[in-house]
Each structure stands twice: as structure tokens, then as C-alpha cells.
Amino acid sequence: MDNLPAGGPPLGDRWSPKLREGGLPAEKPFEPEVIEPEIIGAQPPAPSLWQQIITRAAISLSIGLLGILLCGAGLILTITIIGAPLGIPLILAGLAAIFIALIVLFSGGNFMTIRLGKPRVRHWVLLALLGQQIFCAPDCRAAQKVFFTTQDGWKLAGLYQPPKKDKPTAVLVHGVASVKGEWDKFSSRLWKIGFGTLAIDLRGHGESTLGPGGKQKDFKDFDATGEWPRMKQDMEAALAFLAKNKISKKRAGLIGASIGANLVSQTAASNPDVSWVVLLSPGLDYRGVKIIEDLPGREIFIAA
Secondary structure (H helix, E strand, C coil): CCCCCCCCCECHHHCCCCCCCCCCCCCCCCCCCEECCCCCCCCCCCCCHHHHHHHHHHHHHHHHHHHHHHHHHHHHHHHCCCCHHHHHHHHHHHHHHHHHHHHHHCCCCCHHHCCCCCHHHHHHHHHHHHHHHHCCCCCCCCCEEEEEECCCCCEEEEEEECCCCCCCEEEEECCCCCCHHHHHHHHHHHHHCCCEEEEECCCCECCECECHHHCECCHHHHHHHCCHHHHHHHHHHHHHHHHHCCCCHHHEEEEEECHHHHHHHHHHHHCCCCCEEEEECCECEECCEECCCCCCCCEEEEEC
16 A cells, blocks of 8 residues: 555544535446456356365375375384384374375364255264364455456456355455455455455556556656546446446445555445445545545445
């Protein structure tokens, strides 16, 4: 995140719940070009539950058999007394291999989000998945890399994970000199409760450096070109991408950090159907991107 500008402190106690005239003018809706994720950069779907179980079982069985053989060889050497110095390390290595086999068997997956069917299968699968949670396995789903185009011609990159049924989707917006990857851990937590996510690289950042006319551009030149305020079009394009994927603004929320928080406030002001916003370290004015303080009818969370 970038440092707060000299123009003023974070929003803090200057936040006003009263309505204020002004704000951003209403914008004409547009239909940006959207490149479907399954065509460009889409990652293959995560393996099924049974594929994960069979793969882990095969790997853990191989490692476990190796551990048993090492323990057996070590035990034989230890009994012969002469080979005791070598037998004890073999036994320890065998026990370690068996322990690793158990970890492999119980790793991966998400116990809280899998629904099981047949009762005869349920008991031993539940036991295996309970072991996964004991070992704190991460969420196994992978976000799709997607690309979409803004109204003024920037090609933006994002990481998209669809939501579960009836769950909202969060658009995640980074700060200056950062990238969409800063949201990875936070995104995985949202996935576990069923939320969808769309983390984007703002123009001039990360993989979003292809500007109008196919020219490569970097955010380091934005102070001179006055490009920062135009980033609001990146937010509009992100919402249009969600709409293309049948996610309405009412089912979308906006989360931004630093200049991303100011962009979120501006986007929410011109899109009243967006139901909630999260502003992390907003400023009164970041490089010409001003905060919009009055967002009536919205759930708002602010943290400095």
C-alpha cells in the first residue's frame, strides 16, 4: 500500500453519515469487451473428491510400505546385536515414513464444504476429512485467471472464483505498487464460507500493463499523465465482468485498500445497487482519487 498523501489524514473521525450533495456524476452504462475465462488463462478445475482420495491413498500406501520395510529391516538388524547401530536409525526412518504417509493421506480438501451421500461411504470418508482439518489443510480450489477490457481500452487481469449458490462475490482492489496476489490468503478464507472473489490488477500494475492501442504502460508514469482517477473505469469493468457471469450488483461487494479504498467509494457512489463496501486505510485524496463519504443505504466497514 502507498503512504497517505500530505493532503490530509485518513478518513477516521471525519466520516460523516449525513447526506452531501455532489459526488460523481452518473455515468452512461457500457458493455466492455469480456474475454471468457475458459478461453484465455483459465486454470483446469480442481480434481473431484474421489480423485483426491484415490491419489492420496496410492501415495500414502507406497510411502507406508517403505516405512514398514525400513522398520522390519531395522528390527532384524537390531536383534542381531551386531547390526544394532544401523538398525535403530532404520527403525526411526521407517516410523518417519509411516508418519509422512499418514500426513499425505489426510492432506488437502475442505471438510466443511463437502456434502456426502451414501451412508456406507460416509463414515470412513468423514474420518479421513476430519484428519484433513486437524492438519490445517488449505482450501483446494484454484481461482481462474481472467482478462477483460475497460471502456478506455485497458486490458485487465484478474483472479476469479465463482461463489456458491446464493452467496455474494467480493471485488478485491489493491493499493499503489501492489498486485492482485496480495489478496490470496484473504480470498481463500472467503472461499471457505462460500463467497466468490474477483481480485484484479489495476491498470499499470501486475499483469494489467497493456494499455489503449496495445501499448505497454506502467503506473510509474501515472502522476505525469493524470491516469489515477481513470482507474474507476477498472472497477466498472470488473462489475461488468461479474454481470457477464450472471452476478448482479446486488450480489456484489467491493473491498479496497489504500487507493483501492478510494476507488471503491467512488464506484459504490455511482452504483447504488452494490450492497456493501469495505474501505481499508482510505485517504481524503490519493493522487487525485478523492474519497466519497456519503454512501446512503449501504453497509460500510472502515479500518484505518
